[in-house]
Amino acid sequence: MTVTITKQSEAYLDALAKALEIPISRYEQAEKSYRSLGEWFHRDDSKVRHFDPDVFVQGSFRLGTVIKPQSAEEEYDVDCACNLNNLDKSELSQADLKELLGHEIKLYRKSKGISKQVHEGRRCWRLEYADGAQFHMDIVPCIPNGRDQRRLLEDRRLDTQFADTAVAITDNEVTPQYYQITNDWPRSNPRGYSEWFKFRMGDVFKRRRTQVLNEMRSGGNITASIEDIPTYRVRTPLQSAIMILKRHRDIMFTQDPTDKPISIIISTLSAHAYQGEETIGYALLSILSRMQDAIVYDGTKYVIKNPTDALENFADKWEAHPERADAFFDWLEKAREDFREVGRLVEHRRISGVLANRIGRDLTDQVSNSINASSSVGGGLLGAATAASTISIPKVSFSDEPRNPKKPDGFA
Template sequence: MTFGDTTVMKATSIAKNYLESLVEELKISEARYEQVEGRYNSLGDWLNRDASRIREYEPSVYVQGSFGLGTVIKPLHADADYDIDVVCELKHLNKAQLSQATLKEMVGDEVESYRRAHAMSKPLREGRRCWTLYYSDGAQFHMDVVPALPNGRDVQLLLESRGLDASRAGTVIAITDNERLDYPQITEDWPRSNPKGYVAWFKGRMRVQLELRKRALAEAVNASVEEIPDYKVRTPLQSSIMILKRHRDIMYVKDEINCCPISIIITTLAAHAYQGEAEIADALLSILIGMEDHIQRDANGRAVIANPSDPLENFADKWAEFPEREDAFYEWLDQARRDFTEAAGLGDRHSIAATLSEHIGEEMAKRASDRAATKPSGMLRAATSAAAGTASAPSFGSTARTPTKPKGFA
């Protein structure tokens, strides 16, 4: 296959089965998912308890990042932490009422009280934009809590005034940044983000395959499609991103100059390039071919990878300041193309494992090979394994977890 061509090479059936097995090895366990969800729910309950000093502002807690997108993977090392990103959005406050510093302090005080009430030994750490809770060593994860306020109306007006797409602006949030000069001041100019809008866009890129898999699982467990939550299935887009992230992690495991391609860029370009393929191997090869086509250039030739949920944000804005990061992205993309193209053309799992071992990890490559030897392939396997109780890579979605009195989370 020549990467300038528009035709994507078809993978062998053995390679397809191997990549499906690789994703099964990369996904987190059902027990881990339930553990994270329990902590996430627990924090939301605490912030909305009767004694909470921010309860009157209707704190809404929801997950963002790879857990929200269903693309989380196991860390490279078995004892490494999972990074859980959540938003704490105070629905009944606005930027005219307080500074970023005040909001950060309000949320931080309540998160600290949660830490003490749950006898968490590690101290709360303040980051640039978040508060970080460290759970016990056995839990093996930490949670970054980002304080936020609603900011949809302001951003919608801004985007419309510039003739830009404002269809997802309603869920934009204002967030804090303690490195800004105006951090202690009351101002309308806050940093912003739109995790809910991004999740909605991302799911839209895989809507057909998401619904097909939910329908297949519903039939397998004799349930209605409406009863199947999104996190119970995993699409070829999500699976491809998981594989690419693992490849990236291995390639930059010794990154000393902070040039490792960031996940949001890989995820955004992959979602743009995805063409609805029904199998992981086909999706992966198609994505590797098409990712580069979705990097735009401004009038000065600088790279632009616009946030689909906020077109004024450029995910590649640091590339102009740090050109080594742009170089690193293209080096990684070229390497991934070579590695997975070679593997896709092979006809036995041992050769595939040997080819990919250096690029996804020797142990991971072997486990995927062993799994491929015993598992059927295709959508039916995903449906039947889920029906048997094996959780897919979690996708918490963007629905806020806000309890009513006194029932807890809806």
């Protein structure tokens, strides 16, 4: 079935993405917090100072795909990592590293007068900020793993493009290795994944990043270079599409959070499927039409490869919990159905009617209010039309035939 994306639908989805964005001040608040923690680790009497600690943000805050919480009671989850550059896996166990960094984080909490206790998670330490801050920080202890990662991938003749930024992380559910000095540590590569994600955004990201830099320079005496512009300051159709899909998923799985498709799977499949579309609506529908293409079924299990580590399967939990695979494909079909219908509509009232129960009525009301305000000021953002006017972009096809996952071609 062929889907036409109307100008009105494009405009609505653009307004929806803007409504989902968190204020730049939230990103800056998170950045200030993890930089403060990094400074603490480098203070004179720090137990980790001589290991050259490097604190950096990862996850959706690094990718620029954070969405507003559904309510004031929900918190932003700021994922960070602390890489102790001068340590090696031969020098300590995962448990030793976890406790070493945890001790410093607990001292930091006391020094800042944070009332809530530091909580230990499976792979991280959670730092709970004051209620008014509306966010917590998860800090993952890690040490460099680039050399071993490169060797591991080379031995299997796999892509090593992002190996140098790989890290080894702690996981207290992996025993007995957790308490032993061993070379067998869990692996991660948030910096490599971020670089891959920027690569998938392609020329659209480069152009819009340059635009942000020029706007900053025109507004004052800014000497920043293009590399100084963080990803969260740029907004591409890929980022916006992922944000919309994450909210659609959150609403669909409000009563079933256990089987909810995880964000890294949505982000990875969306980035694989993105082909440089210039508008949010077209990117969204195109991504949905190709989202299964990077899923491999080898006859026994589904595989969604980590693009920076082909030995890691983001869908590894699906084998033990096949209901999660079913939940993902059910969600994907529902998202296709919902946004395919939205793409045909020309009245924002009808678009809101379709999406109210899919992304939340409060959000669709906010989008409608924004559109109405723009219409009264600017002469009509989504004026009602009696016939569908279409944007001059290729059409997207959703086949009625069952789709069989196939092996992805590299990172494309």
